[in-house]
Amino acid sequence: MPIGKTITLAHGAGGRASDELIREIILPALGGDPRSCLPDSVVLSNLGERLAFTTDSYTVSPLFFPGGNIGKLAVYGTVNDLAMSGAEPLLISLGLILEEGLEIDLLRRIIEEIGEATKETKIRVVTGDTKVVGRGAVDKIFVNTSGIGALPAFIGRIAPNQARPGDVALVSGALGDHGIAVMAAREKLSFTSNIKSDCAPLHTLVATLLRAAPHTRCLRDPTRGGAAATLNEIARASRVGIELDENAIPVHREVMGLAELLGLDPLFLANEGKLIAVVPEEEAEAALAALREHHLGFESNIIGKVTSDHPASVVIKTTMRTHRVVEYPAGELLPRIC
Amino acid sequence: MKFISEFREGALGSGLVRRIERLSRPIRIMEVCGGHTHVICRYGIRDLLPPDIQLIHGPGCPVCVIPQHEIEKAIELSTRPGILLCCFGDVMRVPTRRGTLFSLARGRGSVKMVYSPLEAIEMAAALPDKEIVFFAIGFETTAPSTALALKRASSQGLANFKVLSTHFIIPPALRVLVKDSSSRIGAFIAPGHVTTIIGPDAYCFLADEYNRPVVVTGFEPLDLLQAIMLILQQAAEGKPRVENQYTRAVRVQGNRRALEAMDEVFEIRPAIWRGLGLIPGTGLGIAPAFAPWDAEKAWDLSQVEPAPEPPGCLCGDVLKGVSQPKDCSLFAVSCTPDSPVGPCMVSPEGACAAHYRYRGA
Numbered sequence: 009m010p011i012g013k014t015i016t017l018a019h020g021a022g023g024r025a026s027d028e029l030i031r032e033i034i035l036p037a038l039g040g041d042p043r044s045c046l047p048d049s050v051v052l053s054n055l056g057e058r059l060a061f062t063t064d065s066y067t068v069s070p071l072f073f074p075g076g077n078i079g080k081l082a083v084y085g086t087v088n089d090l091a092m093s094g095a096e097p098l099l100i101s102l103g104l105i106l107e108e109g110l111e112i113d114l115l116r117r118i119i120e121e122i123g124e125a126t127k128e129t130k131i132r133v134v135t136g137d138t139k140v141v142g143r144g145a146v147d148k149i150f151v152n153t154s155g156i157g158a159l160p161a162f163i164g165r166i167a168p169n170q171a172r173p174g175d176v177a178l179v180s181g182a183l184g185d186h187g188i189a190v191m192a193a194r195e196k197l198s199f200t201s202n203i204k205s206d207c208a209p210l211h212t213l214v215a216t217l218l219r220a221a222p223h224t225r226c227l228r229d230p231t232r233g234g235a236a237a238t239l240n241e242i243a244r245a246s247r248v249g250i251e252l253d254e255n256a257i258p259v260h261r262e263v264m265g266l267a268e269l270l271g272l273d274p275l276f277l278a279n280e281g282k283l284i285a286v287v288p289e290e291e292a293e294a295a296l297a298a299l300r301e302h303h304l305g306f307e308s309n310i311i312g313k314v315t316s317d318h319p320a321s322v323v324i325k326t327t328m329r330t331h332r333v334v335e336y337p338a339g340e341l342l343p344r345i346c
Numbered sequence: 347m348k349f350i351s352e353f354r355e356g357a358l359g360s361g362l363v364r365r366i367e368r369l370s371r372p373i374r375i376m377e378v379c380g381g382h383t384h385v386i387c388r389y390g391i392r393d394l395l396p397p398d399i400q401l402i403h404g405p406g407c408p409v410c411v412i413p414q415h416e417i418e419k420a421i422e423l424s425t426r427p428g429i430l431l432c433c434f435g436d437v438m439r440v441p442t443r444r445g446t447l448f449s450l451a452r453g454r455g456s457v458k459m460v461y462s463p464l465e466a467i468e469m470a471a472a473l474p475d476k477e478i479v480f481f482a483i484g485f486e487t488t489a490p491s492t493a494l495a496l497k498r499a500s501s502q503g504l505a506n507f508k509v510l511s512t513h514f515i516i517p518p519a520l521r522v523l524v525k526d527s528s529s530r531i532g533a534f535i536a537p538g539h540v541t542t543i544i545g546p547d548a549y550c551f552l553a554d555e556y557n558r559p560v561v562v563t564g565f566e567p568l569d570l571l572q573a574i575m576l577i578l579q580q581a582a583e584g585k586p587r588v589e590n591q592y593t594r595a596v597r598v599q600g601n602r603r604a605l606e607a608m609d610e611v612f613e614i615r616p617a618i619w620r621g622l623g624l625i626p627g628t629g630l631g632i633a634p635a636f637a638p639w640d641a642e643k644a645w646d647l648s649q650v651e652p653a654p655e656p657p658g659c660l661c662g663d664v665l666k667g668v669s670q671p672k673d674c675s676l677f678a679v680s681c682t683p684d685s686p687v688g689p690c691m692v693s694p695e696g697a698c699a700a701h702y703r704y705r706g707a
Binding site: 271330332 | 387
């Protein structure tokens with residue numbers, strides 16, 4: 009029986025259609041042997057002393073946008089969540105929830121992107137699941153991935169509550185590219201833009217950073233809510249203040265321009281390939297140099313410092329040399345009109 | 347010229363602040379436009395000024411001055427069968443007695459966010475079985491694009507496109523404010539983008555009849571500091587006039603083509619401004635020649651009655667410059683950007699939202 013052009017409820021019913029979907033579309037795109045299968049569960053052994061475990065679900069509109077797609081996001085996002093604990097990514101699961109009527113070709117393209125991303129990051133898909141739901145129950149495709157990674161022995165505790173007064177905050181590059189790229193693609197904004205999502209796996213950048221700054225206290229990737237949310241989380245969890253220097257925060261010129269036009273603040277825009285690190289002052293210069301040497305970190309900068317003043321809040325020194333609070337983002341980002 | 351970063355230079359700002367300090371005198375300056383309010387709060391401009399100089403916020407946030415019941419008319423239309431309501435994003439979160447356009451978009455209403463009325467025109471052409479209603483809001487900055495959409499609907503004979511107009515025009519509202527003794531406005535920072543359309547001469551009456559300095563101003567922190575300096579210079583010379591600080595965007599004659607399009611499709615009518623009440627000559631209704639595209643003529647919306655202000659909300663006084671956001675007992679307590687009570691907490695250009703989001707350290 010040919011596989012057809014679109015996903016039907018039968019593809020999720022567990023019978024022959026499901027089997028064909030997995031063997032003809034999913035396994036080959038993941039680089040697997042179509043005669044093999046993804047087991048319902050996998051037995052793990054000898055992965056290491058300390059493991060990191062994470063899960064995340066992915067939905068984005070449009071599914072393909074300049075610089076990335078939902079497939080890349082689903083792998084990189086989970087790789088990055090593992091990397092933010094300092095872990096080296098090892099294994100990943102792949103859960104798909106498909107809307108009835110989804111084009112098979114589109115699904116194939118997405119799974120191929122997932123396959124490429126797992127090859128690139130050397131993470132292995134070891135278990136998976138596919139469900140099909142009726143039209144309107146999901147927006148085309150939702151992807152869930154869970155990941156397991158191993159922590160190198162020399163790494164201490166890296167967590168949002170570890171920042172201390174005197175520490176230094178760094179960002180690994182320009183902020184806001186992903187948020188603007190997706191918004192421009194989703195809303196079909198009628199101006200052309202060259203802005204691409206920064207969507208990238210950060211585990212090698214983290215490994216580079218941790219070799220240079222082994223006492224790194226916090227690592228976060230500022231995705232939804234942007235740097236403003238991430239820095240506020242660190243300030244609250246560690247009961248410290250964070251003081252940023254607006255002049256030091258890297259933002260691409262085109263992103264700055266479009267953000268101005270739409271009334272959005274780059275600090276609040278999502279990123280998919282940046283990290284924010286808090287490191288002890290004595291390791292800051294080494295951390296910055298290491299980040300800048302990596303191809304994903306060449307625009308890195310020191311953006312602020314951790315203080316004992318104003319605990320649990322983030323303050324920014326503006327380009328006008330005044331100070332104001334950087335709030336937790338509120339509500340959904342809606343562009344202004346004029 | 348990069349047009350952004352060089353207008354945010356701290357060193358140049360310090361130079362302007364020193365000149366402002368030398369010229370300082372007690373004065374209340376109203377920035378009319380919500381865009382200016384946003385920049386003043388975001389860059390902490392107040393902290394740079396001598397205490398004698400007070401900046402007071404004006405009514406120039408389009409989302410803030412629309413009466414609740416006008417938004418309820420849009421909500422009413424969006425719930426009727428066969429109608430798809432198109433609107434700008436920032437009006438979608440304004441709370442009304444019937445919820446928000448945003449909640450309707452997620453629920454039973456038929457609401458679509460657009461960036462331009464021309465998108466609504468394209469939708470009308472693509473969906474001939476639907477009535478596409480564009481909820482037109484804003485001042486002279488957005489009115490020309492609505493005018494263009496109406497002209498296009500007329501030339502393409504798009505019978506299924508309608509406009510629900512709540513456009514306002516600014517200058518007559520400034521006359522009301524300057525005459526209002528409770529506002530005590532000594533000078534105006536005039537809106538930059540509105541003036542690209544109407545030209546600086548539209549404010550001459552403020553200088554000629556009411557002796558108030560007026561400076562048409564751009565939207566970066568250095569623009570605002572320079573405008574304040576120019577106002578103080580005018581005050582020191584005792585020669586109030588209209589000056590154009592925003593020369594990189596505003597031309598003396600304004601935008602003729604935009605004004606002609608507005609003249610053709612709109613007619614001036616009285617309008618109710620939230621906080622300011624009824625002001626003659628400040629509303630833009632749709633001219634008789636374009637009546638077939640007027641949503642208010644196509645559907646009877648008279649049952650949507652004016653709404654009382656939410657209890658305790660000071661948005662009305664904030665829009666007149668009589669009160670500051672912090673004077674309101676709801677501010678940052680029950681009224682926050684996550685769950686706004688009044689409209690000034692909704693748009694980033696609203697005074698309350700700007701104060702909340704960019705409070706001083």
